[in-house]
Amino acid sequence: MEILRLVRIVLSAFFGVRKRASHEADFANINIVALPFVAVFLALCIGGCIFGVVHLIAHSTSTMQGL
Template sequence: MKLLQIIRMVLWSFFGVRKRAGLESDIRNIHPLAVIGVAIMMVGLFIGLLIAIVHAVINGLM
């Protein structure tokens, strides 16, 4: 359950929307290194998705 909680926390931080009560609760229960690791993986997935979309668009137009 903690992994899903970390993923949810990172996704909300990408949007910049977070309630103070939720943030304080997460800070007490989650290790900072876990958050950093999940955030790096999600950024990598996001960049990979963007690259895949660009390749699909370029290959579709040629």
Template sequence: MELLRMIRIVLWSFFGVRRRAAHEADFAHVNFSLLPFVALALAALIGGGIFGIVLIVAHATGTVQGF
């Protein structure tokens, strides 16, 4: 359950909009030593997902044009 809480904290921080009360409630029960690793893993997953989508779209458009 703590891992899901940390994932939620990191995703909300990526989005950038959060109420102060919810922010303080989440940080009251989180392990700060693991939070940077969760943030880096999620950033890598999101970046890899975007990169994969771009590769799929670029490959699809390249075959449509006949190159």
């Protein structure tokens, strides 16, 4: 359950939708050592998703140029 809390904290920090009261409450009860690892993992996942979508769009438009 703590991993889900860490994911929620990191995603809300990425997108900037965090209230101060919930921010302070979460940081009182989490494992600070694991937080950077979760943040890096989620950043890689989001970057990979963006790269995949761009690759799909670029690939589909490059095959249409021959028509």
